[in-house]
Amino acid sequence: MKVLLVEDNERVTRFVTKGLQEAGHTADHADNGRDGLFLAASEHYDVIIMDRMLPGNIDGLSLISALRQANNRTPILILSALADVDERIKGLRAGGDDYLTKPFAFGELLARLDALGRRTRQDSTLTQLEVADLRMDLLSRKVMRGTRQILLQPREFKLLEYLMRHAGQVVTRTMLLENVWDYHFDPQTNVVDVHISKLRQKIEPEPERSLLRTVRNAGYMLSAQ
Amino acid sequence: MLLGILTLVLFALPLGYAWRAADNDTRLQILTEDSQRLAEVFNRKGPAGLADFINERVGLQIAGERILLLTDAARRPLAGNLPAWPAGVPEAPGRYTRPIELDHRPTMVTLVRADLPGGYKLLVGRDVARLAPVMTRFWYGLAAAIAVLLVSGAVGGILIRRALLSRIHSIRQTVSAIMQGELSHRLPTGGRSDELNTLSLTINRMLEQIEQLVHGVANVSNAIAHDLRTPLTELRSRLEELSLTRPPPAEAFAEVDAAVADVDRVISIFNALLRLAEIDTGMRRSGFVEVDLGELCARAVEFYGPAAEVKEITLTCDDQAGSPHASGDPLLLAQAVNNLIDNALKYTLPGGTVTVSTMRPGGGSVGIVVADTGPGMTAAQRARATDRFFRGDASRGTPGVGLGLSLVEAVARLHGGTLDLADRVPGLAARIIFPGNP
Numbered sequence: 001m002k003v004l005l006v007e008d009n010e011r012v013t014r015f016v017t018k019g020l021q022e023a024g025h026t027a028d029h030a031d032n033g034r035d036g037l038f039l040a041a042s043e044h045y046d047v048i049i050m051d052r053m054l055p056g057n058i059d060g061l062s063l064i065s066a067l068r069q070a071n072n073r074t075p076i077l078i079l080s081a082l083a084d085v086d087e088r089i090k091g092l093r094a095g096g097d098d099y100l101t102k103p104f105a106f107g108e109l110l111a112r113l114d115a116l117g118r119r120t121r122q123d124s125t126l127t128q129l130e131v132a133d134l135r136m137d138l139l140s141r142k143v144m145r146g147t148r149q150i151l152l153q154p155r156e157f158k159l160l161e162y163l164m165r166h167a168g169q170v171v172t173r174t175m176l177l178e179n180v181w182d183y184h185f186d187p188q189t190n191v192v193d194v195h196i197s198k199l200r201q202k203i204e205p206e207p208e209r210s211l212l213r214t215v216r217n218a219g220y221m222l223s224a225q
Numbered sequence: 226m227l228l229g230i231l232t233l234v235l236f237a238l239p240l241g242y243a244w245r246a247a248d249n250d251t252r253l254q255i256l257t258e259d260s261q262r263l264a265e266v267f268n269r270k271g272p273a274g275l276a277d278f279i280n281e282r283v284g285l286q287i288a289g290e291r292i293l294l295l296t297d298a299a300r301r302p303l304a305g306n307l308p309a310w311p312a313g314v315p316e317a318p319g320r321y322t323r324p325i326e327l328d329h330r331p332t333m334v335t336l337v338r339a340d341l342p343g344g345y346k347l348l349v350g351r352d353v354a355r356l357a358p359v360m361t362r363f364w365y366g367l368a369a370a371i372a373v374l375l376v377s378g379a380v381g382g383i384l385i386r387r388a389l390l391s392r393i394h395s396i397r398q399t400v401s402a403i404m405q406g407e408l409s410h411r412l413p414t415g416g417r418s419d420e421l422n423t424l425s426l427t428i429n430r431m432l433e434q435i436e437q438l439v440h441g442v443a444n445v446s447n448a449i450a451h452d453l454r455t456p457l458t459e460l461r462s463r464l465e466e467l468s469l470t471r472p473p474p475a476e477a478f479a480e481v482d483a484a485v486a487d488v489d490r491v492i493s494i495f496n497a498l499l500r501l502a503e504i505d506t507g508m509r510r511s512g513f514v515e516v517d518l519g520e521l522c523a524r525a526v527e528f529y530g531p532a533a534e535v536k537e538i539t540l541t542c543d544d545q546a547g548s549p550h551a552s553g554d555p556l557l558l559a560q561a562v563n564n565l566i567d568n569a570l571k572y573t574l575p576g577g578t579v580t581v582s583t584m585r586p587g588g589g590s591v592g593i594v595v596a597d598t599g600p601g602m603t604a605a606q607r608a609r610a611t612d613r614f615f616r617g618d619a620s621r622g623t624p625g626v627g628l629g630l631s632l633v634e635a636v637a638r639l640h641g642g643t644l645d646l647a648d649r650v651p652g653l654a655a656r657i658i659f660p661g662n663p
Binding site for chain 1: 499571
């Protein structure tokens with residue numbers, strides 16, 4: 001993936017750029033709004049990481065608005081120290097696609113970038129999802145593992161659907177909370193882990209053919225191998 | 226004071242006028258009767274007889290009988306107290322109040338002119354000026370009343386002003402004491418129920434709230450300092466030790482991971498505090514919508530279901546009130562209920578139960594109860610439970626920063642409701658009560 005990072009803090013820039021390169025992505029960087037706008041408008045990026053508070057005349061939100069007005073549809077992840085729910089809503093209204101507050105864990109950032117970058121490629125008119133021999137029919141709401149049908153509660157179905165739509169990507173606990181339960185807060189306890197392990201028991205009766213892996217310090221990943 | 230005088234004058238003017246008019250009417254009536262009596266004398270005894278009668282009357286010198294005159298057809302005086310027919314008397318017989326020429330001066334009189342048989346003419350009248358002393362006395366009275374009013378008003382005003390000033394002075398003293406930081410001071414309030422007292426009571430209530438808030442802030446600052454200092458101390462010593470001892474990479478990385486966990490703990494405390502502050506400012510009230518509390522509970526119970534199962538706790542939802550609605554922020558309400566369930570699960574032992582139910586406690590209000598079979602809380606613990614960073618003894622060693630119930634309480638307050646904790650023997654029932662929708 002080709003990523004544009006618009007961020008004025010040097011240490012954060014180094015941390016994010018290095019992390020992205022290690023994960024196999026290429027990253028361009030702008031440390032002010034003007035350069036950011038120029039790069040975003042002249043090059044093609046799969047996803048943009050945008051700090052909200054930037055030096056110079058153009059702040060993050062007006063930069064996003066400018067891009068959206070110019071019909072630039074590149075997915076944008078807003079990175080901000082402003083954590084209020086209202087600020088988050090403001091960011092998404094301006095045209096941001098996701099919002100992550102500082103300080104953040106790099107795993108969380110990477111997982112969200114993957115989800116955003118993939119979204120443009122993924123078709124929402126899919127009727128069937130498939131990972132190895134795990135199949136989900138979105139119309140009849142039937143889930144099969146090989147030839148065996150798996151019975152799921154509605155919320156378990158939603159959880160598995162989210163994991164399958166993001167197969168091969170790391171999905172964090174926060175992403176699951178927000179997208180499966182619509183809870184935008186941290187429940188402090190490991191409730192999500194318990195849901196995952198319950199789902200695991202249902203879709204993986206034999207642990208040796210495991211599809212759903214736990215990724216240390218980050219979250220979970222559903223993948224074929 | 227001015228108003229009093231004005232009122233008195235306005236009251237006196239119509240009274241004076243009415244009195245004067247009534248007096249005039251009475252006088253005219255008397256004069257008419259007089260002239261009729263004289264006409265009768267004329268009829269019985271003729272002109273000479275009447276002239277004698279009139280002269281006799283003038284001789285008596287009845288006070289105020291200013292005008293009495295009988296003339297022949299040529300208006301030559303025959304009898305009476307006027308030397309000649311005065312100028313200014315109207316030509317026709319009748320009753321008049323008007324100025325005429327008397328002793329070469331125009332004088333206001335009330336007058337009855339009657340024409341007798343044979344061209345004789347009769348004038349009976351009185352000088353209005355005769356009335357003047359009475360009127361003067363009336364105005365004197367009025368002036369005296371105004372004077373009394375002025376004096377008593379001034380004295381009363383000074384007394385009231387002095388009383389008011391002394392009360393305001395004591396209020397000012399209290400306020401300056403408060404401004405210097407002595408928040409426990411209150412405005413003096415007597416047993417009186419006047420406006421100033423009512424105002425003082427209101428201000429005292431406000432001061433009470435301010436004092437509580439200030440103390441709350443001070444407590445929170447202390448608690449933050451304490452609760453952030455602990456993980457920061459750990460973090461610092463961990464990093465310092467790492468830098469001093471330079472252990473082999475495997476060990477060093479384990480320490481770094483632990484340091485990151487310490488930082489995460491600080492961040493989570495920080496986020497919880499910011500969220501509380503956000504709720505406390507009341508900003509979120511603008512985003513209120515209709516929330517189905519029954520559905521909210523069902524979702525929270527479903528969310529915690531597997532976690533309860535693992536702990537062998539029976540977690541159930543009981544929508545007793547049948548999906549009551551409240552106006553609120555769905556996200557905050559969900560977080561509040563989740564916090565309560567989280568707490569209940571934390572303290573309930575395996576084999577216990579946690580029940581989440583909706584209720585209508587009456588008066589149109591609605592509520593959510595989270596009841597557990599855990600150890601419950603003592604009365605002293607219940608009183609302090611919503612203090613920021615308060616953690617019961619039972620919670621030592623369990624994860625959490627002691628802000629859970631503070632947040633629930635703040636959310637309840639934001640929605641105009643309350644959080645109360647009741648002993649269930651065994652266990653605890655935490656209830657959030659909201660004023661319902663009309």
